[in-house]
Amino acid sequence: GAVVSQHPSRVICKSGTSVKIECRSLDFQATTMFWYRQFPKQSLMLMATSNEGSKATYEQGVEKDKFLINHASLTLSTLTVTSAHPEDSSFYICSARSGSSLAKNIQYFGAGTRLSVL
């Protein structure tokens, strides 16, 4: 099956610092990657969609200057939380979608990153 690796799984940082989260598709080329945020006992909230080589498309209410997304290759996307504050503490999850016609609508998820900002 399709494997998506997300790194790190847990990060604790001081307020004002920036944190980078990596998302890699290990055994397929991901033409599109997605970044979600999940609050406790709630479903996933889509933050942004990124296509390889293009600027990310952010959902309404998500600050693009706060959450920088880079999708430089078909297997790697990064999310950088800039100048993190305690309210940014959350569980961030990436997903990747293959460009192949057989599975083009299926998203495969990473294991998530728990961010705690002190």
Next chain:
Amino acid sequence: QKEVEQDPGPLSVPEGAIVSLNCTYSNSAFQYFMWYRQYSRKGPELLMYTYSSGNKEDGRFTAQVDKSSKYISLFIRDSQPSDSATYLCAMTGANNLFFGTGTRLTVIP
């Protein structure tokens, strides 16, 4: 009205029971239907996906889609304690996934 409705539970069943999880939706353009399992503090894991209406079986899991009623189900036979997790339904037409809120399932030994 939400795009996808799912009973959040929680649902507790004894080991060996048959579990039925359901979602309803409002957008008739949805063509792909998925069930994800999410353990605590982990990302969602794809369990099954179905294109259009019909049934699909994989081991103890059966997914059903009834597009005429805009209703999808996931059945788990012979449930095990290891099935305890949150189950998310998701569906899409062409682009973004629309998720249900998830149903928290506990299988009691």
